[in-house]
Amino acid sequence: DVPAWLKSLRLHKYAALFSQMTYEEMMALTECQLEAQNVTKGARHKIVISIQKLKERQNLLKSLEGDILEGGNLRVPLQELHQMILTPIKAYSSQNSSPEEHSRDVDSQHPSSLLGSDSQGSDCKDSAGMQQHHLPGCEGESGGAPLPEGDLPGQFTRVMGK
Numbered sequence: 402d403v404p405a406w407l408k409s410l411r412l413h414k415y416a417a418l419f420s421q422m423t424y425e426e427m428m429a430l431t432e433c434q435l436e437a438q439n440v441t442k443g444a445r446h447k448i449v450i451s452i453q454k455l456k457e458r459q460n461l462l463k464s465l466e467g468d469i470l471e472g473g474n475l476r477v478p479l480q481e482l483h484q485m486i487l488t489p490i491k492a493y494s495s496q497n498s499s500p501e502e503h504s505r506d507v508d509s510q511h512p513s514s515l516l517g518s519d520s521q522g523s524d525c526k527d528s529a530g531m532q533q534h535h536l537p538g539c540e541g542e543s544g545g546a547p548l549p550e551g552d553l554p555g556q557f558t559r560v561m562g563k
Contacts, residue, residue, distance in 0.1 A: 402487075402489065403416065403419045403420070403427070403489045404416040404419075404420075405487065406487060406488050406489050407419065409487055410447060410448075410451055412444055412447060412448060415440060415444065415448070418438055418440070424489065424491045427452065427489070428452060428455065428456065430448065430449065430452055431449070432445045432446070432449050435448060435449070455488055455489070458485055458488070458553055459550070459551070459553060459556060461481065461485070462485075462553070462556040462557060462559075462560050463556070465478040465481055465482070465560050466556075466559065466560045466563055469560065469563045470563060478560070482557065482560065482561065485557065486557070490553050490554060490557070491553070492554065493549075493551060493552040493553065493554050493555060495549060
């Protein structure tokens with residue numbers, strides 16, 4: 402939600418400019434490009450700094466995950482996650498993988514068990530009769546399958562799971 406993000410930065414008057422761009426174009430913006438679009442100097446600087454912070458989110462999430470696993474205070478990570486969810490986040494798709502890898506990835510995620518279908522696997526029922534799903538990498542260890550670079554939604558979800 403780019404307009405809401407811009408509003409949080411008090412730069413909402415530039416929402417129309419951003420509506421004409423793809424996510425990748427927005428992430429690659431430079432001060433020169435913004436100047437060519439008649440963006441004021443102060444706003445240009447603020448936009449470029451804010452985009453740089455967007456680029457650093459993956460590293461921030463890795464750091465937050467480590468802090469949580471070390472038993473640190475949850476208040477700061479939760480505040481960081483709250484701020485992050487208000488920023489533009491592109492849906493991740495593994496377009497670079499081959500069809501065989503994509504099929505293997507989909508199979509390894511067990512989408513049918515996530516939807517509560519007839520798979521048995523490691524599911525169990527709680528006292529209310531609801532199925533609980535045990536997903537790898539959610540028990541608090543730092544291991545688990547490494548997430549591909551750029552999978553911000555996956556990393557965000559992993560940190561929330563911890």
